Structures are given as C-alpha cells and as structure tokens.
Amino acid sequence: MSQLASKHGAINLSQGFPDFGVDQKLKDLANHYLQGGYNQYAPMAGVLELRQAIAQKKQVMYGCSLDPETEITVTNGATEAIYSAIAALVGAGDEVIIFEPAYDSYVPAIEVNGGVVVPLRLKSPDYQIDWDQVKDMVTSKTRMIMINSPHNPSGAILRQDDLAILQEIVEDTNILVLSDEVYQHLIYEGEQHQSVLRYPDLYQRSIITMSFGKTFHATGWRIGYVIAPSEITAEIRKVHQSNTFGINRPLQHAMADYLTTPEHYLSLPSFFQRKRDLFLSAMVDTPFEFLDCAGTYFALASYREISDAGDQEFARWLTTEKGVAVIPISSFYSDGTDEKIVRFCFAKTDELLVSAAEKLRT
Secondary structure, eight states, X not given: OHHHHHHHTOEEOSSSOOOSOOOHHHHHHHHHHHHTTOOXXXXXXXXXXXXXXXXXXXXXXXXXXXXXXTSEEEESHHHHHHHHHHHHHOOTTOEXXXXXXXXXXXXXXXXXXXXXXXXXXXXXXXXXXXXXXXXXXXXXXXXXXXXXXXXXXXXXXXXXXXXXXXXXXXXXXXXXXXXXXXXXXXXXXXXXXXXXXXXHHHHTTEEEEEEHHHHTTOGGGOXXXXXXXXXXXXXXXXXXXXXXXXXXXXXXXXXXXXXXXXXXXXXXHHHHHHHHHHHHHHXXXXXOEEOOOOBSXXXXXXXXXXXXXXXXXXXXXXXXXXXXXXXXXXXXXXXXXXXXXXXXXXXXXXXXXXXXXXXXXO
C-alpha cells in the first residue's frame, strides 16, 4: 500500500510509521556517540547501559525488578525479538494460539519453525478475547499463546481481568506466553497498560517484546528488546546470537541516555491521544464509521455506507482514485476474513491528517 501511495501521490495513512521527526535531543545523543567512536560491535545481549536503563524504566512503570544481565536482550526491532523467541521455543508440531487479526510476522515465524498456527478470530466492533474459546482450544500440543496489547490493528486493549484469566489457563501447564507490547505507551483515556510484567507468576512463563521505534518515532532505527526469565532468555539468546548477534551500538548508547528522563515516554499517551482525537474530529463528516480506539496509533473504520467492494479492492480504489492510502483488515487474517473495515494510521503531522480528512469529506 505504501508503494501504491507513492506511485499515485496519495496521502499515506497505511503503513504504521510516523512522518514527523525524532526528538532533537535524541538525535544529538546519537551524533555524540557516533562522533565519540562507539562504532564497533556491541555486546551480543546489548549495551549494558541500555539494559540497565530498560530495567529502571520497567521499575518505574510496572514496579518489577529485572536483572539486566540475564533477563533483557536488545534486538533488531521487536520483529526480531518475536522471531528469535519463537525459533528458540517452538518446535515441529507445537501448537501456537494467536488472535486474529494479527501482526503479519506471527504466522510465518511459527510456520517456518515447524509450529502449527491455531487462530482464534476476534470480531468487530470490540475485538475482545473470548477466554472460554481459548480454554477449548488448548490441547496437549499447545506450546504458546501469543497476545498483543494494545492490539494491532484493532486498537483494543487487554485489561486486568483478561490477564488474570490467562494466568489461570496456563497455570500448572507447559504453555508459554509471548506478549507483544510494542504499543505499551500508546494507550488512552487514562487506562493503565496491563503488561505481563505486572503479574509475577505469569511472568515466570512469559516472553515480552517491546520496541523503541514505536516509542520514540524512530522505526528505521530497528531497536527493540525482549524480556524473559533468565532460563528462557538463555534459549532466546542462542537464536539471537546466530541471527543478528549485535545491534547498532551508538544508537543503543543514545537510547540509554535518553531513557534517564521518564517524561520522554510518560508524555506519549497524551501526545497520541490528541492526534487520535484530531483525526477523528476531522473525519466526523465523512461516511466512514469509526470503531473505538483504546490504544496504538491506528483507527479502524467501516466503509459499508460507501461501497460493497471487498476491503482490498476498496483500499486500492481509495488510494488510486481518492488519494488516501489505508490498509485492508482482511490482510491480518490467515483466512482473509473481510468485514469491510480498513485501518488508518494517525501517527502523522496534524497538517497531513487534516488534509487527508478534507480529501475524504468529498
């Protein structure tokens, strides 16, 4: 869709990346370490200063105590963290329960390592998990349950009751939990992000993946990290070492310094909530019907009042004929479920969001 947007000169509200700049302070820190000679291989697990800063950040946010030496690994974005965790822990014939619509790297990572994808379809408009269905799907072959909150693409979030039920389901089993929390700071209306790190018993069988790219508007820097108990981390690092080994060193040092100011990440919910509200207000006079967005920088909308076309056809038409690119939600389902819903990314400048809404009001 981004290629199509570029070809036709459309406003790109499809792919999930900000079109505004990285904080100048963070860029200055990166330049400082580039010029200071921090340009050779970083340690395999990540620069210790960054792992220590991550541990302190999690203490501030979730009240948990992590060992930066044995529980935190810096990765080539959260996608590598997800892949390395699955490659380390899922084998041939192992079943992995995922919730669709789902980020499109989950299924390939499972399948290429011999795992069996067991999808549970979430439905609009709320995309909430039916935990009774999950219990029915668990078998002796279930190796892992993957969760994602705030959820891409729907913007739904998991709450305390959800995590409590999940903990009950996996208790006294060999089932692992992989919790994709890349949008941890993009959560609105004063809601608390229910990280697995808040639940010590659940954490003991969990892997948490997170991303600095989503947090600090620097998706091209490709710096993420994976948190897991030491015995699980040891297995993940075996894959990470052979996969990417070390991650960009000067940017790790810059990120470590930047994290010493909590306001840099604690201010993000209000920053993105304002953008969400601006975009939805600008779109109020269009025939799109927007669903609730509790988190992420995506907003879903039904286009049933506009067209009977399938969502992929509609998304292409909207891009080529009306000049605004979106993502069809069927692409997030392994069976191509099409509810005539598309995804807008509002991590864009205010001017671009208003301009896109003006086009769509016509």
